[in-house]
Amino acid sequence: MKNLKTIILSTVFTLSATAAFAEPYRIGVLTDMSGMNFDLAGQGSVVAAQMAVEDFGGKLLGETVEVIVGDHQNKPDVGSTLARTWIDSQNVVAVVDVPTSSVAMAVQEITRQTDTAFLISTAGSSALTGEACSPSTAQWTWDTFAMANGTGRAMTLEGAKKWYFITVDYTFGHALEADTTQAVLAAGGEVVGSVRHPRETTDFSSYILQAQASGADVIALANSSGDTMTALKQMQEYGITEAGQKIAGMLLFLTDVQGVGLDIARGLTLTTAFYWDMDDQTREWSARYSERMDGKKPTMVHAGVYSAVTNYLKAAEKAGEARSGSKVMETMRGMDINDFFNRNAYLREDGRVIHDMFLVRVKAPEDSGAAGDLYEVLATIPGKEAFASVENSACPLVKK
Known part of the structure; x- marks a missing residue:
């Protein structure tokens, strides 16, 4: 009986200690x-x-x-x-x-x-x-499909038919270019060329000159964050929009727009999942x-x-x-x-x-009322239209 009592007390102590020191x-x-x-x-x-x-x-x-x-x-x-x-x-x-x-x-x-x-x-x-x-x-x-389908489809339907890509050379960039190409072609557009660059590139001049010479209606930046901001700043120096070509930032975040400023980003159309001031x-x-x-x-x-x-x-x-x-x-x-x-x-x-996703346009400086007031919401893109259909999914988990 004494041994049984010792075992019970020992078990109670162990459980209490475990509870007291349970890892979160x-x-x-x-x-x-x-x-x-x-x-x-x-x-x-x-x-x-x-x-x-x-x-x-x-x-x-x-x-x-x-x-x-x-x-x-x-x-x-x-x-x-x-x-x-x-x-x-x-x-x-x-x-x-x-x-x-x-x-x-x-x-x-x-x-x-x-x-x-x-x-x-x-x-x-x-x-x-x-x-x-x-x-x-x-x-x-x-995901890349939603961004491509939102911005790529909208700009092509507005009349910007010929596209040229400046694409970051890794998984994300390849996917974004491929998905945007699909959206552009489906909307009646065409891709006239593309060039790839390393991540964290500081000099986009050669890529911009190739895009400028392509005769494209749209130069699409299939990159992100620092690369996108650097490219946008340098494209302004080359007078891309003044010469009649449009720029599509296929992935732009609020911080990117703030980073380059409204003077450079004004008028850009982009797709986003969220805007703080909606x-x-x-x-x-x-x-x-x-x-x-x-x-x-x-x-x-x-x-x-x-x-x-x-x-x-x-x-x-x-x-x-x-x-x-x-x-x-x-x-x-x-x-x-x-x-x-x-x-x-x-x-x-x-x-x-x-x-749902949202198509937005970057405001001009004179239309921005306060810090962070950057976007005009143009349209809501229902989720079933924004993302790739499950019927076309390559995921092996999807039952066909």
Whole structure:
């Protein structure tokens, strides 16, 4: 009897100690904290994830939830190593954000192998929910097809038929050019040429001269962030628009427009998943975000991170399961996804979150009333029109 009492007391002590020192669930924001994507993602994505956890109450299935951050330096090997370490040893149950499609592709393999939720807000290659799709992934904010289909189709239908691409030479750029080409051809346009450049290029002069000589109606920048801003500034020096050619920034963030200024960006048409000044809901959340970010306005990436983390937490709570990303995603597919970011949204079997997108035009300086007042919303693009149809998906998870 004495031995039995000792065993019982020992068991009670062990359970109590385990409860007292239970490791919290962790959300890992894997982002670019020091490179070309810092402003559009970076610290803003960390703050957005923290806001989502706090607004949810800071607990999931009775356990504390923490947000941790890692800088992948835009290198696939660094990103995948960080993700593996987090999942194996730091109880990370969801990886969030991940700028740079090549990094996201590498990280997706780790989250697929470990059945960990992968909530993509910044990487945009449509292949992430195409041939490379994963049952534990949700591509939340945008993809190359949606940006191409919005801007490419709209400008071609307006009469800009001949297109020339200046494309960044890696996974994302290739996907954006391919998807835009498809949209342009479908709208009755043609592609007259293209040229590729390394990431973080400082001199676009040779590429601009080739595009200028092509006779294209539109010079399309199939790149992003720092590359896009550098190209736009140098294109102004060459007088591209004054000579009659149009410029299409196929992926422009609010921070990019702010970076080059309205004098350079004025009149550009672009597609976005979110604009802070659309309505009372977007303004209310954005005001709370700005309080933590020294007055900075959120990009669509930041809003997407908040929405993705919030809906992950809701789905995990409902599923009674945090560690199996595929089970959480299966539960999410049966949920109503509707918040200040998502309009008419749902999670598809290929991992693509379908929601409305918006066609906007950059304001002229004289039409901007205050800091951050940058866009005029031209049209809402319903989600089913914005994103590639599931019938044409290359994702092996989709039932044909």
